[in-house]
Amino acid sequence: MIDLHLHTTASDGRSTPEQLVRRLAAEGIRTFALTDHDTTAGIAAATAAAAPLGLRVIPGIEVTSVHQGIDLHLLGYFFDPDHVELIDFLVAQREDRRRRVREMIDRLASLGIVLNVQSIMKKASQMTGKALGRPVIARLLVAKGHARDIADAFDRFLATGRPAFVARRGATPADVIALIGRAGGLVSFAHPGKLGQDDLIPVLAAAGLGAIEVFHPDHNDATTARYAAMARALGLATSGGSDYHGPRSGRAEALGRVNLPPEAFEAFEQLARRAASIRRSAGGAA
Ligand code: AMP
Ligand code: ZN
Ligand code: FE
Ligand code: FE
Helix, strand or coil, rough: EEEECCCCCCCCCCCHHHHHHHHHHHHHHCEEEHHHHHHHCCHHHHHHHHHHHHCCCCCCCEEEEEEEEEEEEEEEECCCCCCCCHHHHHHHHHHHHHHHHHHHHHHHHCCCCCCHHHHHHHHHHHCCCCCCCHHHHHHHHHHCCCCCCCHHHHHHEEEECCCCCCCCCCCCHHHHHHHHHHHEEEEEEECCCCCCCHHHHHHHCCCCCCCCEEECCCCCCCHHHHHHHHHHHCCCEEEEEEECCCCCCHHHCCCCCCCCCCHHHHHHHHHHHHHHHHHHHHHHHC
16 A cells, blocks of 8 residues: 655654554555655654565655645655755745744733743754644643644634734745755645645646645545546646544544555656656756
């Protein structure tokens, strides 16, 4: 089985890379990509844990881009994790994530909800390259009794337009597609069914988008079929995975259930190879 959408403690997942790899092996997943938000910090540990088990690791990431004020998640694959420009970009993304978390905590304070900033920022320093996000605030709001659960914390405070929401600053989808391309990879449009921005897909296809994430736990059969048809029509590959965030997280049951068919993976990998070789010859590099 193949799963190209997985989160770890490098961003807002609950499993360490090592714990996740053990789970993947137990589920019969043989090829996978970590797609942590704006960080590749988990990949080295996952690769080390995967090697003795014979699992194949594909470099992956889930970058948050901003389109007309809306967050748009883009999945990058097959890129060089050591690409300097990509590394610098991700450092800046994570800095903005910390800025935003701090500002959201300030907003909450002005609403009379005082959270311990130190405990959140300490989490950021537990792992080099760890990406912070709203879930760390949501978990603290639940722990301190200000929300029933994570979803409630988002509904009341953290979701777009809610009282503690702070807008993100960031790269456009086209910027991210170009950057992942320069790093040797391809981008897949993440969980389009969650977003309602289908009109954007042909525009991004023209800008070099490589794939659509067709297989995702938030897609039903009709949604899956619709995006598969759209990918075919636009000449895009398809990607997919469980978007697993650890045990007892939302849609945890999708692990081992929502996956990418081997033929689809092969087509995606071939497209990535072709794109990289066209780029190399166009760039005149050896
Ligand atoms: P951020 O990275 O700060 O934009 O936070 C986004 C993360 O929060 C996503 O990975 C989701 O898993 C989680 N999230 C977003 N909206 C909700 C929601 N309404 N309920 C629960 N989790 C959410
Ligand atoms: Zn996440
Ligand atoms: Fe996402
Ligand atoms: Fe995700």
